[in-house]
Amino acid sequence: MPSQRNGTLLTMASARGKQPTLTGSAVVLRPWAAADADAVFAACQDREIQRWTTVPSPYSQADAVAYVTEVAAAAWEDGGAVFAVIDGATGDVVGSIGAHDMRDGVAHVGYWTAPAGRERGFTSDALRTLTGWFLGDGGAARVELVVEPTNGGSLRVAEAAGFTREGLLRQRLVVRERRADVVMYSMLAGDPAMAAAVDERPGTLDR
Numbered sequence: 001m002p003s004q005r006n007g008t009l010l011t012m013a014s015a016r017g018k019q020p021t022l023t024g025s026a027v028v029l030r031p032w033a034a035a036d037a038d039a040v041f042a043a044c045q046d047r048e049i050q051r052w053t054t055v056p057s058p059y060s061q062a063d064a065v066a067y068v069t070e071v072a073a074a075a076w077e078d079g080g081a082v083f084a085v086i087d088g089a090t091g092d093v094v095g096s097i098g099a100h101d102m103r104d105g106v107a108h109v110g111y112w113t114a115p116a117g118r119e120r121g122f123t124s125d126a127l128r129t130l131t132g133w134f135l136g137d138g139g140a141a142r143v144e145l146v147v148e149p150t151n152g153g154s155l156r157v158a159e160a161a162g163f164t165r166e167g168l169l170r171q172r173l174v175v176r177e178r179r180a181d182v183v184m185y186s187m188l189a190g191d192p193a194m195a196a197a198v199d200e201r202p203g204t205l206d207r
């Protein structure tokens with residue numbers, strides 16, 4: 001998917017190689033495509049996504065088009081990886097997960113799942129799958145994510161995926177001019193939840 005950024009023509013198959021497709025238990029994580037813009041636009045109208053994430057607000061069709069083309073391509077160029085989360089049974093786009101860059105081997109992950117796809121285990125499966133890849137072929141030494149202590153669903157996702165709760169970072173996050181405490185979670189390759197997954201490198205295609 002070509003896109004223009006900083007005057008440089010980018011493609012999803014960049015100097016870093018091609019962004020892979022990853023297979024989890026119930027979801028497939030694949031690179032975003034231009035045809036996904038309508039699904040992203042619809043999902044990002046959701047109040048919970050607007051409340052807990054830093055997606056633009058209000059969220060326009062142009063934001064969605066930019067996300068699935070320029071933003072996703074830029075993430076891959078910057079050492080991160082942003083994936084469409086696909087229901088493996090239907091092929092529908094159910095969410096987004098990824099890290100926008102990587103600094104010092106740390107991938108800082110964020111995610112959202114559209115209302116119709118929630119509480120079916122999709123996000124925790126996507127997080128496990130993405131983390132296994134990041135700590136293997138993805139080149140990360142640490143995967144981290146931060147969650148507001150009042151975001152019960154996201155706390156459960158982190159814990160269901162086996163992340164370690166490290167502590168509370170006071171007033172660390174700004175979401176729409178609101179400053180908030182966050183719980184820091186992390187995963188390292190040697191952690192119990194990941195050790196087996198990294199050894200086996202499950203479901204990584206197109207390496």
Ligand SMILES: CC(C)(COP(=O)(O)OP(=O)(O)OC[C@H]1O[C@@H](n2cnc3c(N)ncnc32)[C@H](O)[C@@H]1OP(=O)(O)O)[C@@H](O)C(=O)NCCC(=O)NCCS
Nearest residue numbers: 048049052112113118119120121122123124153154156160
């Ligand atoms: C938070 C969010 C990603 C959860 O997605 P999901 O696909 O429903 O999560 P899963 O189905 O993988 O659920 C994992 C666990 O969390 C539980 N859970 C999910 N949503 C929950 C909620 N609102 N309240 C309590 N528990 C919840 C599930 O029951 C499941 O529990 P289990 O492991 O005991 O079975 C989704 O609600 C969302 O996109 N919210 C808005 C954006 C957001 O908050 N992003 C994260 C910012 S840090």
